[in-house]
Amino acid sequence: MEQPLPKSWSIHTRPEIIAKYEILECVGSGAYSDVYKGRRLSDNLIVALKEVHDYQSAFREIEALQILQNSPNVVVLHEYFWREDEDAVLVLEFLKTDLATVIAESKKKREGGGDRGISVGEIKRWMVQILCGVDACHRNTIVHRDLKPGNLLIGDDGVLKLADFGQARILLGNEFNAPDGNSQPCESNAPYQDNMSEAPQVDLEVEDASPEGDVNQEQGIMSREDYFRALDELKAKNSIDETDKDTNVHDGDTSCFATCTTSDVEDDLFKGTYSYDAEDGGDGRQGALTSCVGTRWFRAPELLYGSTSYGLEVDLWSLGCIFAELLTLQPLFPGSSDIDQLARIISVLGNLNEEVWPGCAELPDYRTISFNKVENPAGLESCLPSRSIDEISLVKKLICYDPAARATAMELLQDKYFNEEPLPVPASELHVPLTKSNHDEDSHGGWYDDMGSDSDFDEFGPLKATKTNAGFSVRFF
Numbered sequence: 251m252e253q254p255l256p257k258s259w260s261i262h263t264r265p266e267i268i269a270k271y272e273i274l275e276c277v278g279s280g281a282y283s284d285v286y287k288g289r290r291l292s293d294n295l296i297v298a299l300k301e302v303h304d305y306q307s308a309f310r311e312i313e314a315l316q317i318l319q320n321s322p323n324v325v326v327l328h329e330y331f332w333r334e335d336e337d338a339v340l341v342l343e344f345l346k347t348d349l350a351t352v353i354a355e356s357k358k359k360r361e362g363g364g365d366r367g368i369s370v371g372e373i374k375r376w377m378v379q380i381l382c383g384v385d386a387c388h389r390n391t392i393v394h395r396d397l398k399p400g401n402l403l404i405g406d407d408g409v410l411k412l413a414d415f416g417q418a419r420i421l422l423g424n425e426f427n428a429p430d431g432n433s434q435p436c437e438s439n440a441p442y443q444d445n446m447s448e449a450p451q452v453d454l455e456v457e458d459a460s461p462e463g464d465v466n467q468e469q470g471i472m473s474r475e476d477y478f479r480a481l482d483e484l485k486a487k488n489s490i491d492e493t494d495k496d497t498n499v500h501d502g503d504t505s506c507f508a509t510c511t512t513s514d515v516e517d518d519l520f521k522g523t524y525s526y527d528a529e530d531g532g533d534g535r536q537g538a539l540t541s542c543v544g545t546r547w548f549r550a551p552e553l554l555y556g557s558t559s560y561g562l563e564v565d566l567w568s569l570g571c572i573f574a575e576l577l578t579l580q581p582l583f584p585g586s587s588d589i590d591q592l593a594r595i596i597s598v599l600g601n602l603n604e605e606v607w608p609g610c611a612e613l614p615d616y617r618t619i620s621f622n623k624v625e626n627p628a629g630l631e632s633c634l635p636s637r638s639i640d641e642i643s644l645v646k647k648l649i650c651y652d653p654a655a656r657a658t659a660m661e662l663l664q665d666k667y668f669n670e671e672p673l674p675v676p677a678s679e680l681h682v683p684l685t686k687s688n689h690d691e692d693s694h695g696g697w698y699d700d701m702g703s704d705s706d707f708d709e710f711g712p713l714k715a716t717k718t719n720a721g722f723s724v725r726f727f
């Protein structure tokens with residue numbers, strides 16, 4: 251028997267929502283949102299009601315999901331409510347668990363003396379589904395910017411879906427060239443559809459989306475053109491320009507090395523926790539992006555060095571981190587601060603210089619902090635012990651400094667790894683956890699207990715950080 255629910259949640263004060271949905275329980279909270287499990291009264295469909303407290307985050311999530319509605323590996327947006335001066339509420343398909351839970355449970359089993367972890371056939375099916383979702387985004391020039399296991403939700407049927415598009419951006423004018431536009435590598439369980447040519451037709455309930463704010467738009471089918479018109483009007487009304495305005499960053503998890511001052515860096519080095527205000531691209535260019543996106547462990551080096559003109563490739567780096575974690579059940583680069591994050595990457599890949607990435611010296615923060623020469627970088631092989639050459643090579647195609655050298659999602663889908671024995675298992679045969687674990691990657695003592703260290707550089711032995719004219723110099727001994 252279910253407990254009576256507190257009626258104090260703000261979602262209960264929304265008559266238009268409780269007229270259509272029964273709120274069952276609160277299933278999670280993110281930096282910008284509260285998510286509830288609900289039941290649609292008309293047909294008992296179980297849904298997730300995501301109340302988004304940040305205007306820009308809501309805007310981005312709706313905008314991206316509208317475009318991606320025909321993608322089998324992207325969460326379904328049933329409808330949304332957005333009334334003037336109120337938080338947006340997105341009605342999403344309910345997905346009971348996520349990839350972070352799959353990894354955490356497999357790790358627990360392995361540590362308990364059970365099996366070796368996730369079988370290769372299962373790993374391949376999870377990877378194929380993630381790649382199909384990312385490929386759908388990138389074909390539509392949508393960069394997700396916060397790919398991580400906790401944002402890859404999974405249904406009872408083993409189908410994995412990309413979620414949490416609150417940081418997504420549509421990169422206008424970005425040419426995307428699929429190597430083979432006709433190929434459909436996502437067979438059986440994750441049928442691939444190229445939705446580039448289709449104007450998505452979706453059910454919407456836009457309330458007071460017009461600038462006048464007093465006429466309810468009728469619920470019904472809205473064309474893509476109408477949708478963008480409504481969004482443009484909303485945009486104009488709220489004076490959102492094309493430059494990122496991610497100014498309300500709360501914690502180290504989404505912290506931003508790119509915008510910190512030298513004193514912030516000092517704090518960062520020695521305390522390991524801090525709070526920065528992120529700022530715009532700062533160079534006055536229209537369309538400049540903020541480097542302060544994503545969750546640190548999955549953040550590409552160009553973002554850590556403050557790039558404001560990055561592309562879809564930041565997602566590909568995150569993918570590499572996720573794949574490595576699926577293979578080892580350990581986070582690849584669990585940095586405790588942004589500098590620690592860079593230090594971990596450098597200790598594995600070697601120093602970032604013009605040789606490995608021509609043009610890297612132009613990165614805004616490249617000269618702010620210099621790392622001493624790492625004579626013998628550990629190499630990605632050392633992070634993937636007892637994995638096959640093909641698996642290591644797959645991760646290497648994503649975890650490389652030069653963004654242009656990273657393989658696209660479509661290229662990876664065509665990789666021989668996915669067509670060789672053991673083949674990806676059908677999604678229906680995947681081990682799907684019954685619930686979602688409460689993980690918080692950055693909270694030491696939580697999910698990643700054994701990785702948690704309050705010191706930035708424990709993993710690297712003694713270090714010496716000195717202040718230089720340009721910023722900081724970090725030396726490992």
Ligand SMILES: Nc1ncnc2c1ncn2[C@@H]1O[C@H](COP(=O)(O)OP(=O)(O)OP(=O)(O)O)[C@@H](O)[C@H]1O
Binds near residue numbers: 280342346400
């Ligand atoms: N469709 C869904 N079905 C079930 N649970 C969901 C769904 N969408 C989100 N959740 C859960 O709600 C919580 C917050 O969701 P989400 O990560 O999307 O919010 P956010 O504010 O954007 O978070 P973040 O801080 O990671 O950016 C997470 O635990 C997530 O698993």
